[in-house]
Amino acid sequence: MPLTGEYEPSAVDFARDQVELFERTGGAEGNLNHAGKPVIVLTMLGAKSGKLRKTPLMRVEHDGEYALVASLGGAPKNPVWYYNLTANPHVELQDGPVKKDYRAREVHGEEYDVWYERSVAAWPDYAEYQKKTTRKMPVFVLTPL
């Protein structure tokens, strides 16, 4: 059941523009980050506004599940979207032309280690970000609904 609501674009220009390009081209453009690594678009409900929010994130996929790393480049605080997923775990993820519904859950312990390793394999800079902060970067795993 797709998410419904009023879309509120991100305040971050490059993220908003990338989402727009990605969606306009069905994931054919705007699907890579600055280093040419694959990106997905996450759609979620705002924890406070209840509006539809969208953000590009790195593509980390394994057997139909996806990981999302709340890295924010190694900043001391979590990205805002972290709180959206905590409040509203029903999300949509678009990978290329395919958009599906998922349930997001934050992972810990051994499961965290397995998915964090997969995430670093997909985007090695995550390991550099983690060195920049004492905040343990949260990882969500998305399971198809």
Ligand SMILES: C[C@H](OP(=O)(O)OC[C@@H](O)[C@@H](O)[C@@H](O)Cn1c2nc(=O)[nH]c(=O)c-2cc2ccc(O)cc21)C(=O)N[C@@H](CCC(=O)N[C@@H](CCC(=O)O)C(=O)O)C(=O)O
């Ligand atoms: C600036 C803020 O963005 P954010 O949610 O903190 O997310 C920051 C970044 O993570 C976001 O820009 C990502 O797209 C950056 N980013 C990645 N960020 C990551 O953390 N991990 C990634 O793997 C990642 C990859 C990536 C690839 C390409 C690209 O272009 C960007 C990438 C934002 O959009 N704020 C909105 C509010 C958004 C929101 O969801 N508000 C909630 C309230 C939430 C609350 O306050 O509790 C609501 O509507 O209710 C605003 O100020 O209008």
